[in-house]
Structure formats: structure tokens, C-alpha cells
Amino acid sequence: MGLTREDITLPWQLQSRGKAATRQFSLCFRSEGGLLTLGGSDSAPNRAMPDLGIHSAAWSYARLRSNPAGIATYRVHIQDAFFESRGSGGPSPTSGPGTKTPVEGWPSFATRLEASSRGTILDSGTTDTYLPNYLADSVQTAFKSAAGFAWSTSVVHLTEAQLSGMPNFVLILEGETSSGVRFVIPWNELLEKTDNADHYA
Numbered sequence: 001m002g003l004t005r006e007d008i009t010l011p012w013q014l015q016s017r018g019k020a021a022t023r024q025f026s027l028c029f030r031s032e033g034g035l036l037t038l039g040g041s042d043s044a045p046n047r048a049m050p051d052l053g054i055h056s057a058a059w060s061y062a063r064l065r066s067n068p069a070g071i072a073t074y075r076v077h078i079q080d081a082f083f084e085s086r087g088s089g090g091p092s093p094t095s096g097p098g099t100k101t102p103v104e105g106w107p108s109f110a111t112r113l114e115a116s117s118r119g120t121i122l123d124s125g126t127t128d129t130y131l132p133n134y135l136a137d138s139v140q141t142a143f144k145s146a147a148g149f150a151w152s153t154s155v156v157h158l159t160e161a162q163l164s165g166m167p168n169f170v171l172i173l174e175g176e177t178s179s180g181v182r183f184v185i186p187w188n189e190l191l192e193k194t195d196n197a198d199h200y201a
Contacts, residue, residue: 003027003124004072005073010025011023011024011025014038014039021040022040024039025039041059060176060182061176062122062181062183063076074122075120076119076120076121078171078174079174080106081106081139081171083101083103083168084167084170085098085167086167086168099146103138103139103142105138146167147166155194155199155200156199157198158198158199166188167187168185168186169184169185170183170184
């Protein structure tokens, strides 16, 4: 999107030229459409685009960390990470909260992430969410404990019972309050359905 954290990008230019009060912007991408807000925030976009049915929950904000010299990304701090069951299995993929299965050793992982050159970044142009290789064993162990079957990077057959037991993956970002900001990756975003029925990657 070309919205990096530097003065050549659109939000910075709009503010510097007096066209916007702040550099604040937000993005919401959906297959049905979405919103790009510049120069502030829209706390009730449902009124503008009621057919989308988006942003019904209260807004919360993650705290941005400073960047090393020469880097213009949006760095955040992940306070915690865990898999979470979907409670009573309501219709929403993010229904809950349910039982938490922690990623063991997360505090030391978080420190290691912070010490890396880029840290943890939010990127509007990223299709996939990536975790460092050194998290693989702990994340896979937590997933197996929460889901009841092992994580696989190969195409696998999953039964309806296995799908119904798929947990969400939750990241708690440092926010404006001690409780942090819940960033939920829904269970159905952890999978990609193939052309072969009941097979997922």
C-alpha cells in the first residue's frame, strides 16, 4: 500500500501540507469491500457502509515501538500468545473466549523478538502472518494440545469433528491498558481448503 512510517508516504504528506490534522490512518480489507480512513478515525463505519457489517466491537489501539535507524515499519510488542478454544462453538470464528493453551516460553521468545533488528511488525501489504523458526516447536506443541491432532504443513484430511475442535490463535499486543489488545487469528484462517473435499493445507 506504500504506507510505511516515513515522511514520503501519503499520511505524512497530507499532514505536512495541511490537508489532514494527523498522520493517523486505518485499513480494513474484506472480500466484500473495505475502508481506508486517512487523517483521523471513524468510530462508526457501519453507518457509512452498513452492508459490510464491520467494526461492531469497541476500538482498541496497540502501542507502537520506536524503530532502529533506517527502518520505517510499524513495530509492536506481543505480550502473550496462545491457542484458544471456541467456547460453545458459536457461529462466529472468533466466538469465545474459551480454554487457553499457552505457547510455552513466550516471555523469553518476546524478549528475543524485541532484540531482533526488525522486531514484530504490522504490514498492510502482508497476506500471510509469519513467526520465526525458533517458535515452531512451542507453537506446534501448543496447537496439538489445543486441537487434539498435530499441525502439518502438508495437505491433510480433516473430519468435521477435527474442524469443530480447531482453536483460534490469539496474540496479545501491548496497548494503552495493562490488558493489552487481543489480535485473534480465527481458526479458519489457519487453514486453506484445497480442491479435494475435506482436505486442507
